[in-house]
Amino acid sequence: MTAKAIKAAFPHTVPILAGFLFLGLTYGILMNVSGFPWYYPTIMALTIFAGSVEFLTVNWLLSPFNPLQAFLLTLMVNARHIFYGISMLDRYKEVKGLKRLYLIFGMCDESFSINYTTDAPEGIDKGDFMTAVTILNHSYWVAGSTLGGIFGSVLTFNTRGLEFVLTSMFVVIFLEQWLKQRNRSSAWIGFLVSAACLVLFGADKFIIPTMIGILGVLTLLREPISRRDAS
Amino acid sequence: MxxxxxxxxxxxxxxxxxxxxxxxxxxxxxxDRPTPKYIQYLGKHLPLSVFALLIVYCLRNVEFTGGTFGVPELIGIAVTVALHLWKRQMILSIAGGTLIYMVMVQAVFV
Incomplete structure (x- = not known):
């Protein structure tokens, strides 16, 4: 890892710096007002490094002890990472050792998007560049979460409704993907199956049936959807 | 606890x-081996379904048939989408949508 690689990666990560400071701050504040010491968000930001499930973990930490459910729900919510990994098989191929392990460990939505779409500038090793992107993103997230955890306690404004930041974030991620993709059948499948399972199974039990349902419908409709891709 | x-x-x-x-x-x-075609297909189409699921997941406890009828949530989402289509700035869209929602639940639908 060189200073040159960090310098080259930094401009690509500026939007993430702003986003992660804001989201991390929000998450740290949420942890703080939920009664946790400041180093909890720091530790979670360092070890989990997956924004959406960290927000969910706040609820799980306030509920009765059930690590298996937390484990399974995290698998469900983060299942999309499996598909980032599939897309990165090629790009991470040449990277070896600890750097490779760290790249895979730190593959959040944002690190994935940059490393999937950006090529390292001339004269900078590809592996070093991607590692620098990931390290920068990771440190923004830890910094934001820690600041929120510390300053949440001196907060004097009413934070009711702040948790909506998570919904808003998913809406934006969805919209970005929606604007990028021409064939949007899978969006409708996602909404319809989720809504149907929510009504059928209830708010606490609908995620796993929904995942199975989405996989099933996508598999059944593989022919027509692939045909639309090609046209 | x-x-x-x-x-x-x-x-x-x-x-x-x-x-x-x-x-x-x-x-x-x-x-060193090519990824199966079926996995490639899923890799292309699963993300949009999963993000749709995550939005529904965030709204799972909203009461659409009573209480506030989900109005604060729908307004928050509408503002997020409108801001994002207008400026395409992730932070602005998220901050704007969240602020409107906070105003809704703190001052309008109390």
């Missing part, structure tokens, strides 16, 4: 599951 050990076990479970989802493809699909 959980004990500190239980809290750390919960955090460890979440960290472990996250690590598993990130490492799985690299353990299953060796880079």
């Amino acid at each position: 959980m004990t500190v050990t239980q809290q750390f076990l919960t955090i460890a479970a979440v960290a472990l599951a996250t690590i598993l989802t990130r490492f799985l493809p690299f353990l299953v699909f060796r880079s």
Whole structure:
């Protein structure tokens, strides 16, 4: 890892710096007002490094002890990472050792998007560049979460409704993907199956049936959807 | 209330599951062999379904047939989408949508 690689990666990560400071701050504040010491968000930001499930973990930490459910729900919510990994098989191929392990460990939505779409500038090793992107993103997230955890306690404004930041974030991620993709059948499948399972199974039990349902419908409709891709 | 050990076990479970989802493809699909066509197809279409599911997941406890009828949530989402289509600035869209929602639940639908 060189200073040159960090310098080259930094401009690509500026939007993430702003986003992660804001989201991390929000998450740290949420942890703080939920009664946790400041180093909890720091530790979670360092070890989990997956924004959406960290927000969910706040609820799980306030509920009765059930690590298996937390484990399974995290698998469900983060299942999309499996598909980032599939897309990165090629790009991470040449990277070896600890750097490779760290790249895979730190593959959040944002690190994935940059490393999937950006090529390292001339004269900078590809592996070093991607590692620098990931390290920068990771440190923004830890910094934001820690600041929120510390300053949440001196907060004097009413934070009711702040948790909506998570919904808003998913809406934006969805919209970005929606604007990028021409064939949007899978969006409708996602909404319809989720809504149907929510009504059928209830708010606490609908995620796993929904995942199975989405996989099933996508598999059944593989022919027509692939045909639309090609046209 | 959980004990500190239980809290750390919960955090460890979440960290472990996250690590598993990130490492799985690299353990299953060796880079020296081509990825199966079916997996490539899923890789292309699953993300949009999953993000749709995550939005529904965030709204799972909203009461659409009574109470506030989900109006604050729908307005928050509408503002997020409108801001994003207008400026395409992730932070602005999220901050704007969240602020409107906070005003809704703190001042309008009390």
